[in-house]
Amino acid sequence: MCGIIGYAGHRPAVPLLIEGLRRLEYRGYDSAGVAYVEAGALRLLRAEGKLGELEKKINGRDVTMATSGIGHTRWATHGVPVERNAHPHKDNSGRLALIHNGIIENYQERKNELLAQGYTFSSETDTEVLVNLIAEGLKETGSILRAMSWAFARVEGAYAVALVSPDEPGVVYAARKSSPLVFGQGLGENFVASDIPAFLPYTREVAFLEDGELVRMDANSWQVFDAATLEPVDKPLHHITWDVQSAQKGGYKHFMLKEIFEQPRVVADCLAGRVDLRAGRVRLPELDGLEPPRRLTIVACGTSYHAGLWGASLIESWARIPVRVEIASEFRYRDLLLDGDDVVLAVSQSGETADTLAGMRRARELGARVLGLCNVVGSTVSREAERVVYTQAGPEISVASTKAMCSQLTVLYLLALHWGAAKGTLPAEVAARALTGVHGLPQVIEAELPRMRERACELARKYASVRSFMYLGRGQSFPLALEGALKLKEISYIHAEGYASGEMKHGPIALIEPDFPTFALALRDPLFPKVKSNLEEVQARDGRIVALTHPGLDLTVDDPWIIPEVWGPLNAFLALPCLQLFAYEMADYLGKDVDQPRNLAKSVTVE
Numbered sequence: 001m002c003g004i005i006g007y008a009g010h011r012p013a014v015p016l017l018i019e020g021l022r023r024l025e026y027r028g029y030d031s032a033g034v035a036y037v038e039a040g041a042l043r044l045l046r047a048e049g050k051l052g053e054l055e056k057k058i059n060g061r062d063v064t065m066a067t068s069g070i071g072h073t074r075w076a077t078h079g080v081p082v083e084r085n086a087h088p089h090k091d092n093s094g095r096l097a098l099i100h101n102g103i104i105e106n107y108q109e110r111k112n113e114l115l116a117q118g119y120t121f122s123s124e125t126d127t128e129v130l131v132n133l134i135a136e137g138l139k140e141t142g143s144i145l146r147a148m149s150w151a152f153a154r155v156e157g158a159y160a161v162a163l164v165s166p167d168e169p170g171v172v173y174a175a176r177k178s179s180p181l182v183f184g185q186g187l188g189e190n191f192v193a194s195d196i197p198a199f200l201p202y203t204r205e206v207a208f209l210e211d212g213e214l215v216r217m218d219a220n221s222w223q224v225f226d227a228a229t230l231e232p233v234d235k236p237l238h239h240i241t242w243d244v245q246s247a248q249k250g251g252y253k254h255f256m257l258k259e260i261f262e263q264p265r266v267v268a269d270c271l272a273g274r275v276d277l278r279a280g281r282v283r284l285p286e287l288d289g290l291e292p293p294r295r296l297t298i299v300a301c302g303t304s305y306h307a308g309l310w311g312a313s314l315i316e317s318w319a320r321i322p323v324r325v326e327i328a329s330e331f332r333y334r335d336l337l338l339d340g341d342d343v344v345l346a347v348s349q350s351g352e353t354a355d356t357l358a359g360m361r362r363a364r365e366l367g368a369r370v371l372g373l374c375n376v377v378g379s380t381v382s383r384e385a386e387r388v389v390y391t392q393a394g395p396e397i398s399v400a401s402t403k404a405m406c407s408q409l410t411v412l413y414l415l416a417l418h419w420g421a422a423k424g425t426l427p428a429e430v431a432a433r434a435l436t437g438v439h440g441l442p443q444v445i446e447a448e449l450p451r452m453r454e455r456a457c458e459l460a461r462k463y464a465s466v467r468s469f470m471y472l473g474r475g476q477s478f479p480l481a482l483e484g485a486l487k488l489k490e491i492s493y494i495h496a497e498g499y500a501s502g503e504m505k506h507g508p509i510a511l512i513e514p515d516f517p518t519f520a521l522a523l524r525d526p527l528f529p530k531v532k533s534n535l536e537e538v539q540a541r542d543g544r545i546v547a548l549t550h551p552g553l554d555l556t557v558d559d560p561w562i563i564p565e566v567w568g569p570l571n572a573f574l575a576l577p578c579l580q581l582f583a584y585e586m587a588d589y590l591g592k593d594v595d596q597p598r599n600l601a602k603s604v605t606v607e
């Protein structure tokens with residue numbers, strides 16, 4: 001789970017690599033480094049900590065000569081995050097430099113063999129093993145291309161790698177297996193990176209590398225090969241339409257805040273072309289010709305899992321399809337009962353989450369059909385799913401996911417309508433109400449966001465000193481309670497528990513005291529009276545309560561947060577930004593690094 005970039009062209013490579021790494025820093029920021037060839041020698045610059053530390057090292061050096069090189073920003077998997085473990089890593093001869101995103105699972109075995117052959121290691125990383133294995137391959141085969149193929153045949157696990165060598169100045173090699181890698185074709189320059197924004201200022205023409213592919217590029221040419229056979233592979237180029245601006249902060253203090261405020265647009269983009277108000281139906285051409293599932297399993301992690309939980313109840317209710325929602329890291333290792341009657345829906349913003357991908361693969365092996373609900377076009381989930389419905393939320397840079405969840409809820413809502421209509425289980429008047437409601441939703445969210453932020457600021461000032469928060473919700477608000485708690489803990493580091501309000505009395509209520517406040521979702525729905533009683537139980541234990549609630553509801557709490565009411569399930573779309581903004585303002589007030597919370601990375605491409 002790191003960011004990698006490679007460049008071969010006509011510009012000074014080092015500043016370009018640093019700039020690209022800045023746009024990849026969301027993938028990891030434990031250490032960073034670059035490698036380039038200068039005057040026939042391999043140069044490495046590496047630093048522990050964020051990219052700024054590497055820049056400090058570079059300042060004052062003349063690094064303008066090299067016009068090709070590789071760069072890496074690390075999220076540690078093997079070895080503590082210190083400089084000796086920072087990428088790039090050199091082989092023992094000092095002729096090869098390699099960067100790597102992923103994990104070589106059998107690295108210890110290979111390392112023992114290399115040690116027995118006299119190789120030495122200065123880091124604890126699997127990457128240093130891989131670069132020395134490639135060096136060994138070079139001895140065996142005589143060319144870097146063949147050496148890489150030779151080495152990949154001997155390793156297990158996941159990798160996206162890039163390599164430079166003074167033996168082939170101006171050339172960058174890159175390859176992938178189970179970790180993301182895209183190629184970008186410019187004019188007199190070529191790029192590879194973990195993600196498109198890294199090189200988007202320079203080109204919009206990209207090729208998505210597949211597992212088991214290897215690319216050799218210099219300033220003016222590039223060729224993709226099958227890494228096993230070294231047969232050339234023809235790769236189509238795709239034109240990227242979104243711009244760099246959408247990958248920048250756009251005037252907001254943090255990406256997270258920008259992305260929260262993008263949600264009205266995200267809902268509108270998600271709906272565009274998919275809602276036919278006149279015909280009273282949803283159009284999802286991606287699913288044309290596919291029968292509604294008889295049984296559905298939603299597989300996801302983290303925030304995407306919470307979105308899945310929310311969507312499940314709608315699909316059950318409108319389409320009468322039995323749905324279970326599974327945490328991917330549990331699902332993948334269970335003795336699963338799946339067959340051809342099952343449909344598995346993988347929900348993932350990045351489309352690269354290792355556990356979700358593994359869950360999809362298990363399901364497919366067992367004969368289930370696998371669909372993807374995904375944001376990143378060309379990602380592994382989108383390519384491995386039989387069909388994919390894109391969430392169209394645009395790049396999400398903040399590590400804490402916000403707008404992606406909003407887009408997932410929107411698509412799940414449309415899916416429930418689509419399958420409900422296909423099965424004839426959805427009454428026409430409900431469908432009509434659902435469609436007009438969702439159509440008007442972006443304007444409602446847009447109008448409310450500034451007020452929500454003000455209230456979030458007030459409450460953050462009042463509650464920022466607490467050490468724990470309980471989040472409670474019932475029914476469709478339960479997944480939102482889980483999400484509120486996740487947001488708070490991941491960016492403000494305040495302990496938070498998300499709980500079903502009715503389950504509270506079975507244990508967690510023991511925690512309640514004045515310094516352990518509760519954030520309640522007490523919206524107008526059939527379960528409101530039950531939620532109210534649960535909150536009275538909290539009050540009876542001197543627990544303070546912030547309650548997200550609707551006008552006119554009979555509820556007395558310390559801090560009511562009244563939001564406008566919309567139709568039924570759409571209320572989630574107004575509650576969600578409040579939860580996100582509350583977490584955001586708490587974290588910002590406490591001076592936390594909102595966009596890059598400690599210990600986290602955007603895309604979890606390891607188990």
Ligand code: F6R
Nearest residue numbers: 302303304348349350353400401
């Ligand atoms: C939380 C967050 C994570 C992700 C999870 C799944 O803010 O971002 O919990 O939701 O890692 O990621 P995707 O959706 O990319 O599979």
